[in-house]
Structure formats: C-alpha cells, structure tokens
Amino acid sequence: MAEVPTIRWAIIATGVISYWFVEDLVLARPDAPVRHVIQAIGSSSKAKGEAFAAKHCPDHKPAIYDSYKAACKDPEVDVVYIGTPHSFHKQNCLDAIAAGKNVLCEKAFTLNAREAREVFAAAKEKNVYVAEAMWLRHRPLFKTLMKMLYEDRVIGDVFRMWSDFGREFDVPNLPSTSRYRDTALGAGTLLDLGIYSLTWGLTALRPRDPEERRVAQGARGADGVITSTTKVHSNPDMVARIEGTEGTVEVWGVTTSDPKYFVVYPKFVSDSGASNERAEGRRYEFATPGRGYTYEADATALDVLAGKKESDVMPWAETLRVMEIMDEIRRQGGTVYAADRA
Numbered sequence: 001m002a003e004v005p006t007i008r009w010a011i012i013a014t015g016v017i018s019y020w021f022v023e024d025l026v027l028a029r030p031d032a033p034v035r036h037v038i039q040a041i042g043s044s045s046k047a048k049g050e051a052f053a054a055k056h057c058p059d060h061k062p063a064i065y066d067s068y069k070a071a072c073k074d075p076e077v078d079v080v081y082i083g084t085p086h087s088f089h090k091q092n093c094l095d096a097i098a099a100g101k102n103v104l105c106e107k108a109f110t111l112n113a114r115e116a117r118e119v120f121a122a123a124k125e126k127n128v129y130v131a132e133a134m135w136l137r138h139r140p141l142f143k144t145l146m147k148m149l150y151e152d153r154v155i156g157d158v159f160r161m162w163s164d165f166g167r168e169f170d171v172p173n174l175p176s177t178s179r180y181r182d183t184a185l186g187a188g189t190l191l192d193l194g195i196y197s198l199t200w201g202l203t204a205l206r207p208r209d210p211e212e213r214r215v216a217q218g219a220r221g222a223d224g225v226i227t228s229t230t231k232v233h234s235n236p237d238m239v240a241r242i243e244g245t246e247g248t249v250e251v252w253g254v255t256t257s258d259p260k261y262f263v264v265y266p267k268f269v270s271d272s273g274a275s276n277e278r279a280e281g282r283r284y285e286f287a288t289p290g291r292g293y294t295y296e297a298d299a300t301a302l303d304v305l306a307g308k309k310e311s312d313v314m315p316w317a318e319t320l321r322v323m324e325i326m327d328e329i330r331r332q333g334g335t336v337y338a339a340d341r342a
C-alpha cells in the first residue's frame, strides 16, 4: 500500500456530529489520500471524553482533556475540529487559533457575520488554516452537479430553484437548555437546517465567481424559494429542484444536507395538451463511504499539509456571504441573538 501522509486531529465536544465525523475519520479506506489520527479529545468532562474514545475510535488512544483549550494546546495536534453548538464556535475557534492550530469548524460557522470576521482576522494574524465544515459542498454529487450546471450547461440557463429542509424536533417540548430551543445557543431552524437550503440556493443560482454572478444576475435574473422547518420531516424526499431553460434537475436525498442522487430531465414540451408525459430523466447516483464526512476531512487534511490557509471549496468570503445573508434573514424575521447586540 502506498505511503500516505498523516494528519492528527483534536476533537472538540462529544456530541452527535463529533461522533459522526470521527467514525468517518477512522473508517478503514484503502484508497484514503491521508491517514487520519484522533490525537486528542476535548470535552466538558474527562469521563465523557473517555467514553467517546472507547466507543468511536478505540484503536486511536487519544489524549483526553476535560477542557477544550487544553486539547487545542496538545503539541501533537495538527487540526482542531469543533463540534460544539453554534454559540461556542467563535470562542472555540479563537482558542484553537491562539494555540497556533488549524481549524475545521462546524456549520453554522458562527452566530453572525461579525463573529466570523473576528475569527478570520485572528486566523490571518496567526497564519493558520480555518474552514467551515460545510460537508455538502465537498460531496462528489454536489461538485458533479455544479460542473454539469455551469460548465456543461446541461439544463441551459438556470433561472429558478427550490429547496427545503424539514426535520421534526418538537421544539416546544424540548428542555429549555436544548440547543434547538435556547437562542443563547443559536437556536432556530436557520443555522441548523436553513443553511443547507440556502447553500443549494446560493450555489444553484449564483456561482461564487463575482464575474459569473454578475452575468447570472444581470443577464437572466434568478428566483429561489428556500425554506426550512422544525415542525415536520419533509424528507426522505426531493431536497432541491433546479430549473433551466433546457431542462430540470431534481435532487433526492435522506436529508437536504445528505443528497443521494439527482435526475436530469430534458425540457418539458407539451404538444398542445395532447400529452403530459415527461421525458425520461437520467439518474446520477453517488454512494459515499460511511456517512459522507470523509470528503471534507480529506480535503481539510490535504489543504493543511499543502500549507494552505483557506479551503477552495468553502473560502472565507463564501462563509461570510452565507453568514451575512443569514443575518439579514434573521433581521427580517425578528430573531435576535445576544451576540447581535454585542
């Protein structure tokens, strides 16, 4: 087997996403471009950290710390992964950066754009890598679809899209300390779920490159309907529908963050109402190893090993664009976090 470089991770917090991420990191993958090592775990309690390590990465024998800061300071760690609720991201990032560490931080990157700017300024100052863990954008399905839409132009000019993310969380009956309920922890559907519908909208309608964006907006205009809810599960279902002048793409998945396949349909031509049958679409399936987090993990590791400071997939400017739009959505909807008043 070819020699591959090693990257050593500190995992901050032992909640749901941390274990999903770690279980993918430690997957046996003969074709992995990097060897991921779980070097350290930082948790609110040492017992939680030990239980987490025993259950999710027993072969890695990480150092267990009962403080996030201490895990960041472990000299053997190359990258700190942050899996705390949104409201902690800014401080956790700043602590990791202060320790001179590279960072991969869960979405939503921070509570608002101002906090994100603060983190990026600190990263620039310390010359370390920082990226938002927007795993959807790293998925081969997503990258293939964007290439087909904007390079191959399989459905012509994209002019309209729709995306929804619904998960039933029964928020009113959750404990008041739940991160889905407590606005001090960044509660609300937007930062948890809506960020994915928004990601589909921003990428399907508005490419990142400023010149392409100018053409997209100026020449053809584009409309999106982007929604999210914690009242009902809207999946498994279609998670996004993207319409162009020459056809339509439907994306299907387990959730809006976890697409499994998409179907490209040619333009529907109705012969004066005689037939309403849709032409057959072409289906593109994408299997993932584990839960699908290996792509962002490998990309982060390779970026760090190459000495990069930003991700090409999710650069700082794109995180800021998303955060600024979410700030405006919350402003219009009247959801104010204490951090907005700071």
Ligand SMILES: NC(=O)c1ccc[n+]([C@@H]2O[C@H](COP(=O)([O-])OP(=O)(O)OC[C@H]3O[C@@H](n4cnc5c(N)ncnc54)[C@H](OP(=O)(O)O)[C@@H]3O)[C@@H](O)[C@H]2O)c1
Pocket: 012, 013, 014, 015, 016, 017, 018, 042, 043, 044, 045, 048, 049, 083, 084, 085, 086, 088, 106, 107, 108, 133, 135, 177, 179, 185, 191, 192, 257
């Ligand atoms: N990319 C994805 O697919 C995905 C999926 C789910 C969530 N996320 C993101 O990941 C982050 C965490 O979500 P999660 O679902 O993993 O949350 P979770 O299960 O509630 O876990 C959060 C962890 O953060 C730590 N923590 C510190 N202070 C806390 C507090 N006051 N309340 C709750 N937890 C606290 C705890 O770990 P310790 O006690 O060990 O310190 C806790 O286990 C969020 O930003 C979320 O948007 C991403």
